[in-house]
Amino acid sequence: MTQDDIDDQVFELYDEYCHGHIDRREFLKRAAIVGVSAVAMASAMMPNYADAQEVQFTDKRIKANWVDYASPGGSSGTMRGYLVVPEGEGPFPAVLVMHENRGLNPYVQDVARRFAVEGFLALAPDGLSPIGGYPGNDDDGRTMQRTLDKAKLRQDMVNSARFVKSHVLSNGKLGATGFCWGGGTTNFLATEMGAELSAGAPFYGSAAVTDKVPNIKAAIQVHYAEDDKRVNAxxxxxxxxxxxxxxxxxxxxxxxxxxGFHNYSTPRYNHEASQLAWKRMVSFFREHLTPKV
Known part of the structure; x- marks a missing residue:
């Protein structure tokens, strides 16, 4: 089922569901009120991660591992992330890839692998790792993430950024990107980290706090969906x-x-826009994270 097959009301309900305003049961219940066919539409919008991956973890061009590292001031003092290394000796420009509001699901892991294929040292931290990690489904992941202290979760992302920036295979230049919650956190990192961050590319996330914008030293590339009133405001x-x-x-x-147009696991995915945004971001990071000769 494609975007054109789905009623706008179902998309609006799905947006409420994704942002945690209603749970899965309420989403399907309200869809049923829209009409019988809307229930099928709603079901079709659930993520299908197995068929959507672009780079398999067995790809010979990369090496992916889970790593543990210290995270002082975070949710538990330690963090776990998915580190993907490109082929070659390095050093490589480093990129932090931050998930949505449901933990490190397979889609974001795949984004990290895609970055490694492009020659970046990529770390995708799992903000849920202090409480057991991504549970294997987005519904429970969303519920778990809501239980975390927001400030401590963000500190975990700051510490993750510093971990990959200082990694032995890093060239010392750091970029950050993220989607929805991760997009907003990309903007937050830009204000929090100052010159430690060289480039940020948030996708449809909350803007940085206005009076903290002068703290930003990174180059910023923002990606917006056309139909996204809350973020676009x-x-x-x-x-x-x-x-x-x-x-x-x-x-x-x-x-x-x-x-959510970049997330290829649901009908909100827009292939043309996603590919264009990806090319823009990779080019932007290469420009700002690669030392000038």
Whole structure:
């Protein structure tokens, strides 16, 4: 089932579901009110990770491992992440890949592998690792993430960023990206880490706090969905603050897209927009994370 087959009301309900405003049962219940066919539409929107992966973990061009590292001030003092190393001797530019509001699911792991294929040392931290890790499904993952202290979870991401930046295979340049919650956290890292972060590329995430924007030293590339009222309402103020502070930035809106358009495991996925955003981001990171000769 494609985007064109799904009623706009079901998409709106799915957005509420994804952001934790309603649970799965309520999502399907409200879809049933829309109509019998809407239940099938709602069911079709559930993630299908098995068929969506672009780079398998067995790919010879990469090496993927789980790593544990210290995270002072975080949820438990330790963190676990999915580290993917490109083929070759390095050093490599480092990229932090942050998940949505449900822990490190297979989609975000695959994004990390895709970065490694492109020549980046990629770390995808699992914010749920202090309480057992991603549980294998997004519903339980979303519930688990809501139980965490928000400030401590963000500190876990800061510590993860510093871990991969200082890794023996890193060239010392750090980029960060993320989706939805991870997009907002990318903006947060930019204000929190200052010159430690060289580039940030958030996808449809909450903007940085305006009065902290002057702290940003990284180049910023923001990716927006066209139909995403909540996130897009923050754009003008964020863009104005970036301009006022003289921060290198670019903002892209993708026509005909919805929140989550990069996630290829659901019908919100837009292949053309996702591929264009990916090419832009990879090029942006290469420009800002590769030492000039």
């Amino acid at each position: 923050m754009r003008d103020e964020y863009e104005s603050a970036l301009k006022k502070s003289g921060i290198t930035h670019e903002m892209h809106t993708y026509p005909g897209t919805r929140h």
